[in-house]
Amino acid sequence: MTKILIVEDDPLMSRMYEKIFKFEGFDVELAADGEEGLDKIRSIKPTLVLLDIMMPKMNGLQVLEKVKQDPETKAIPVIMLTNLAGSQDAEAALTKGAVKYIIKSEFEPKQIVNMVKEILAGYTRNDVPSAV
Amino acid sequence: MKLRLTQKLVISIEVVVILISCIGGFIAFRTVRETLLNQTRSQTQSISTLKEQSILSFLNRAKSQLNFLATNSTNKEIVQRYLLNKKEVDKELIKTELLEILSQRTLFSSLYILDQAGQVVISTEEKDEGKIKTSEEYFLNPQTQAQTETQYFSYDSSTGITILTITSPIKNVNGSLSSLLVGNIDISEINKLMMERSGFGNTGETFLINSSSVTVTELLKEPGLELKKVIFRPQVKECLAGASISDEVIDYHGDKALGFWKWVPELKSCLVTKIDLSEVLAPLNQLAKNLAYSIGILSIVVGTLGYYLSKLILKPIEELRNEANKIKLGNYSDKPLDVSGDEIGEVTQAFNSMSQRLKESYTDLEEKVKQKTSELSVKITELSSLNQKLEQKDYAVLNLLEDARDLEHQLKTEKENIERKVDERTEELTNAKTKLTASISSLPIGFVMVDDSHHISFLNKKSLDILGMTANEINSSEDIFNKFPKDSNLHELHKAFHKENKSVLVEGEVDYGSKTLKISFVPISNILPISQSNEKASNLGSILLFEDITEAKILERSKDEFFSIASHELRTPLTAIRGNISMIQDYYPDAIKDPELNTMIDDIHKSSTRLIRIVNEFLNVSRLEQGKMIYDLKPIELDTLITETVTDYKAGSEVKNISLEYTPLPNLPKVICDSDKVREIIINLVGNALKFTDKGGIKITTEVLQGFVKVLVSDTGRGIPLKQQSLLFHKFQQAGSSLFTRDTVSGTGLGLYISKLMAEGMHGELKLESSVEGQGSVFSFTLPIDTGEVTKVDNTKV
Structure with a gap:
């Protein structure tokens, strides 16, 4: 079963995305801060990670860096899901190995699920998960 | 002064006679003076010798007396005994002996015996017994222990008088020294000897000077033994060194004197014999008087004799003079003068012939004069007519001068006028300057005026406040610019600004410590009227404006x-x-x-x-304004981009029943842009057109310009009133809508503002081409054509 890990400190957001992904038949795990997110990535080994940037303890970009450094986890695709609109952040995230940078407010939850599905489809088609 | 020949002769004779007698008198005077001095010199010497001898004989008497006492075998025995046993009897015996000597003769003032330890054992003065005399020279001198010796004058501190000491050794029976017999000679005895005149004038005197240059005997002019005088003079010094000198000096009293200094070895003293020169030379005064009398009488006699003699000699000359006077007056006597046989006679002869010749030439001269006089009168007539002409000319010149004076007056008035005007202008200028200075001082921004060579000509207080400097620190603009970060290069920029002679303002923002300053360079150009210059602006420097925009920035x-x-x-x-x-x-x-x-x-x-x-x-606005917007610039097929975007809007236009047409241009070149941003711009422009257009249609066209592609969006909408057009591209502005009517067409009013900023961010521009109220508007934006150079992602800040 496809397992999605949502790393998000704002319960409003995490609840909403949890719901939509469950509706769409995904297995959803939640983490409320950067450290918990990193731990769960290592322990659960989710199919895909939705990673917020502004979070307590460890921010999303730091988590991304650690995930991509660790050979155990570096193949897991990470989508940055944030409301930070700065293009620099997007650039930084993509160079660090995120597959996509999504601004929450610009998309409906359903659209986001669709994007995830597209990305996962690409992965399954090629069977070679790539960081970039 | 004119002197008659007679007088000349007499004076010459007088001068010669007096000169001769004076010289004679002087020589005689000198001779007599020398003789007198020589006599006195020898006299002082002989007196000196006499005095010395009398002192020495006095001393010898004293010596032999003492010697007798010391060598008397009885005395010797008693002294020896006393020194051994110290019996009062022996002492009394000796003492009695000594006292007897004192009473018999007036040579000694006191006598005493010293033992070998230098202690007074027996003395005629009882108070002296027991005194130690080891420091006295007679005790220290080994000679005094061998023979009877005279000691030089010394000062007795117990009595306060000068004494002369004589010693004689007392020997034991076996010949060894037992003690010393000492006799003090009363100085008044020697003084008496010295003061004895022995026919040496009124001022002649003799006195003694001891080895310390102090007088020990009485001085004639300053009587009293206690008045000792220290006399330092070379003669005394030499004398004390053993010489005998005769010399003329100024004496201790200030009188001129002739002296003789004789060394007296026995007394280790200098014997001075002296006499005042005035007394010695007294006979000279008489001689001088006699000489003067003789010369006086002689001159009277010679004068009288000379007068008569010269009269006799000069008589023919007198006659000659009279005759010459006559000739001077024109009287030529026919009778020649008598001729004598001597030199004057020869002169008379010559005079006679000269007188004859004169007479002849005079007659000739008179005729010539007459002729010349008539010639002269003709010349004078000519001159007077010339003179008349000159007078006329003078008059003309005077008239001219009058005119000149008038002109000068006019000039003066004119000059005063000008001066008054200048004063007025100066006052106006001063007022204007005061106003200007006040204005500059009151400016809320720093104002610094710099001349062409970068020196500060003026600055206001605000500039110092902003820069945090004092006026003393700033001499040139460089002083200011050095305070700024090095990389700001302000000085170089400013120099370049001056050099280029720009007539436009240059502005920039620079960090200054914790502040941010806005700096402006404003040129000071004196643009002269075209007629006066070749349209060239002369550079007078520049003005630097400093504005503290820190707060505004924050x-x-x-x-x-x-x-x-x-x-x-x-x-x-x-x-x-x-x-x-x-x-x-x-x-x-x-x-x-x-x-x-x-x-x-x-x-x-x-x-x-x-x-x-x-x-x-x-x-978006925030990011655009902060320059944080990032553009992903790439070569784009604009045609495709527009077609795609327009397709999305087709539905919207169809709903409103208005047409939306895009007319593509064949072979439209690629442009460099961020496609997402361009899409946003197109959406914004088409969206706006749709919003404001109720009937008709919207057309999208493209044009190729120099280096750019222009996209035009025209509508047939309500148009934008002219007064609103200028507000069109400002934040939160929707042309033609008030705050309350805005919601009829939903929007933030930021659309056009954002589109314009983005178009500019991609090096293009966005503007309203035209707008007519009720007929529609045309908006356009441009994008740079892809030249093939820029293919990389170029992140450019606005």
């Missing part, structure tokens, strides 16, 4: 940050609202079957969507 930054954070914080809850609503719509259609509820849910969704769009636009 304010602006915090405003921008507020904008950005607020937008971000707004977006999260809005996203939750919209997301949840859309999920309700998607996954719970059964729950909202009620049409009312369905509409309400739909309205909530639309509202949140619109809110998010507004927030996003705010965020």
Whole structure:
């Protein structure tokens, strides 16, 4: 079963995305801060990670860096899901190995699920998960 | 002064006679003086010798007396005994002996015996017994222990008088020394000897000077033995060194004197014999008087004799003179003068012949004079006519001078006028300057005036406040610029600014410590009227303006940050609202079957969507204004981009029943741009056109310009009133709408502003081409054509 890990400190957001992904038949795990997110990535080994940037303890970009450094986890695709609109952040995230940078407010939850599905489809088609 | 020949002769004779007698007198005077001095010199010497001898004989008497006492075998025996046994009897015996000597003769004032330890054992003065005399020279001198010896004058501190000491050794029977017999000679005895005159004039005297240059005997002019005088003079010094000198000196009293200094070895003293010169030379005065009398008488006699003699000699000359006087007056006597046989006779002869010749030439001369006189009278007549002419000319010149004076007066008036005007202008200028200075001082920005060579000509207080410097620190603009960060290169920039002689203002923002300053270079150019110059501006330097924009910057930054954070914080809850609503719509259609509820849910969704769009636009503006917008510049097929975008809007236009047409241009070149941003611009322009157009249509066309492609969006809408056009591209402006009517066409009013900033961010421009109220508007934007050079992603800040 496809397992999605949502790393998000704002319960409003995490609840909403949890719901939509469950509706769409995904297995959803939640983490409320950067450290918990990193731990769960290592322990659960989710199919895909939705990673917020502004979070307590460890921010999303730091988590991304650690995930991509660790050979155990570096193949897991990470989508940055944030409301930070700065293009620099997007650039930084993509160079660090995120597959996509999504601004929450610009998309409906359903659209986001669709994007995830597209990305996962690409992965399954090629069977070679790539960081970039 | 004219002197008659007679007088000359007499005076010459007188002078010669007096000169001769004076010289004679002087020689005689000198001779007599020398003789007198020589006599006195020898006299002083002989007196000196005499005095010395009398002193020496006095001393010898004293010596032999003492010697007798010391060598008397009885005495010797008693002294020896006393020194051994110290018996009072022996002492009394000796003492009696000594006292007897004192009473018999007046040579000694006191006598005493010293033992070998230098102690007085027996003395005629009882108070002296027991005194130690070891420091006395006679005790220290080994000679005094061998023979009777005279000691020089010394000062007796117990009595305060000068004494002369004589010693004689007392020997034991076996010949060894037992003791010393000492006799003190009363100085008054020697003084008496010295003061004895022995026929040496009134001022002649003799006195003794001891080895310390102090007089020990009485002085004639300063009587009293206690008045000792120290006489330092070379003669005394030489004398004390053993010489005998005769010399003329100024004596201790200030009188001129002739002296003789004789060394007296026995007394170790100098014997001075002297006499006042005035007394010695007294006979000379008489001689001088006699000489003067003789010369006086002689001159009278010679004068009288000379007068008569010269009269006799000069008689023929007198006659000659009289005759010459006559000739002078024109009387030529026919009778020649008598001729004598001597030299004067020869002169008379010559005179006679000269007189004859004169007479002849005079007659000749008179005729010539007459002739010349007539010639002269003719010349004078000519001159007087010339003179008349000159007078006329003079008159003309006077007239001219009068005119000149008038002119001068006019000039003066004119000059005064000008001066008054200059004064007025100066006052006006001063006022203007005062006003200007006050204005500059009151400016809220720093004002520094710099001349062409970068020296400060003027600065206001505000500039010092802003720069945090004192006026003393600033001499040139370089002093100011050095305070700025090195990389700001302000000095170089300013120099270049001066060099280029720019007539435009240059501005920039520079960090200055914790401050941010806005600096402007304003040229000072004196643009002269075209007629006076070749349209060239002469550079007089520049003005530097410093504006402290730190606060403004902080304010602006915090405003921008507020904008950005607020937008971000707004977006999260809005996203939750919209997301949840859309999920309700998607996954719970059964729950909202009620049409009312369905509409309400739909309205909530639309509202949140619109809110998010507004927030996003705010965020965009904030980013654009802060220059944080990043453009992904790439070569783009504009044709495709427009076609795609227009297709999205077709539906909207069809709803409003207005046409939307895009007329593509064949072979449109690629442009460099960020396609997302261009799409946004097109959407904004087409969206606006749709909003404001109720009938007719919207046309999109393209043009190729120099280096750019221009996209034009024209509509047949309501148009934009002229007075609103200028506000069109400002933040929150919607042309033609007031605050209250805005909601008829939903929008933030940021669309055009954002589009314009983005077009500029991609090196193009966006503007309103034309707009006619009621007929429609044309907007356009340009994008640079791809030249093939820039293919990389170019992140350029606005």
